[in-house]
Amino acid sequence: MDSSGPLDLRCGRCGATVDGTRHTRTGYVVGYYLLRTGRTEEASVRRRDDEAPITYRRVLEPVDVVSCPRCFDEPEVRRLWLRFGNQP
Numbered sequence: 001m002d003s004s005g006p007l008d009l010r011c012g013r014c015g016a017t018v019d020g021t022r023h024t025r026t027g028y029v030v031g032y033y034l035l036r037t038g039r040t041e042e043a044s045v046r047r048r049d050d051e052a053p054i055t056y057r058r059v060l061e062p063v064d065v066v067s068c069p070r071c072f073d074e075p076e077v078r079r080l081w082l083r084f085g086n087q088p
């Protein structure tokens with residue numbers, strides 16, 4: 001079993017090893033972007049019987065996608081991010 005070192009994060013697109021975000025005195029440097037995505041299904045909740053149900057997308061199998069800053073600038077990654085990135 002290989003247990004050397006902390007997490008070895010790699011970009012899911014180009015395979016480059018990425019560093020964690022480094023905090024500095026003047027701010028921080030983003031080493032990679034983490035996108036949580038996965039298979040989703042439509043689900044609905046109804047809080048009260050006389051209310052219309054609220055439909056939302058439920059993530060069934062969360063998958064963490066790592067992207068290096070360079071790939072994050074690619075349009076296809078941006079699209080993916082916009083679709084999934086802001087889900088709670």
Ligand SMILES: [Zn+2]
Nearest residue numbers: 011014068071
């Ligand atoms: Zn990359």
